Amino acid sequence: MTATTDTTLTRQLDEAKSQAFVDRFINRLNESALMLSISLGHRTGLFDVLGNLPPATSQRIAEVAGLNERYVREWLGAMVTGRIVDYNSDQQTYRLPPEHARWLTRDAAPECLAVTAQWFSVLGRVEDDIVDRFKQGGGVHYHCFHRFHEVMAAESSQTVVAALEDHILPLEPKLRSQLQRGIDVLEIGCGSGLALCRLATLFPQSRFNGYDLCDDAIAAARREAQRLELTNVRFEAFDVTGLTDEERYDLVCGFDVIHDQKAPATVLDNVYRALKRGGTMLFQDIAASSYLEKNIENPIGSFLYTISTMHCMTVSLAQGGEGLGTCWGEELAMKMFAEAGFTDVRMHKLPHDFMNNYYVAHK
Ligand SMILES: C[S@@+](CC[C@H](N)C(=O)[O-])C[C@H]1O[C@@H](n2cnc3c(N)ncnc32)[C@H](O)[C@@H]1O
Structure with missing residues (x-):
């Protein structure tokens, strides 16, 4: 110039x-x-x-x-x-x-804001790797992150576990009585298993399976189940892209789990197939639009796109995945749920958790 x-x-x-x-x-x-x-x-x-x-x-x-x-x-x-x-x-x-x-x-x-501040040091640890992926493509695997599952569990203890009974389960009115009677439940991407352990404690008549990709998360989940002496919950390191169960579960849930999948559409198809007729799917995922221009006014827009670049998108790309990203958004979520076969999806916003939407549908 x-x-x-x-x-x-x-x-x-x-x-x-x-x-x-x-x-x-x-x-x-x-x-x-x-x-x-x-x-x-x-x-x-x-x-x-x-x-x-x-x-x-x-x-x-x-x-x-x-x-x-x-x-x-x-x-x-x-x-x-x-x-x-x-x-x-x-x-x-x-x-x-x-x-x-x-x-x-x-x-x-469950309103401790300091928990969320931990993400910056978790993300900072992989900055060199992320810079390299900007140049080379590809992604950074879950196992490269230090303390990811620990901080995730601390975060979802507040948004999911503490809110299960009073806010999340009531989104599907019949769920509580079904769980009390005894049903089969699957949680995909269960992380350290705190939500499933809470459900297994509350509903001893029901049977719970938790799958997660990461061995260290499953080890933590098993320790928690053992600590609580639970006999109705089972955790396994398993990639739900390969889930082949048919009509096995009355409830399939996933908290903050679809947008960082390697193959999200396949996983949603698998969830639909794994549900019994009339069964319920219950998912929590990030409250954002699929359109950047609609996220400009999102109070945590920059946080979401940063965490996506340095975690959610990259862990998917690391597996050769689609890299949907944290802001895959409500519009795309509704479209993908419908394509998987869910025709009655309702999207809820809960006052305790402005960062997420809650999706409920039936097979
Ligand atoms: C953002 S974390 C949420 C963990 C947990 N649901 C929570 O709310 O604390 C996403 C989790 O999904 C797991 N995950 C991602 N892809 C998966 C797959 N294909 N099969 C099983 N687990 C998967 C990750 O290992 C990670 O623990």
């Missing part, structure tokens, strides 16, 4: 718009850094300690938390400048206001 064109372009810039971009960028710099620090606060237990302490010095906080004071004080600097923790400079004391504590401590579950 010549100097003349460059100057012409510079003259044409809307300075206010340009400055507003810089201001937003600086804000984003701080907010992104805070997400990493919030994750640290969650994992070290510092929010829990602060939530239970009156205004305290960094020495006292570190002592109660059993942590290194120098690290605690530096982290508190991020919390104070981020307006999360109040600071009294005369006393050199720190205080987590109860209005913030109620969203950040473990006691805040």
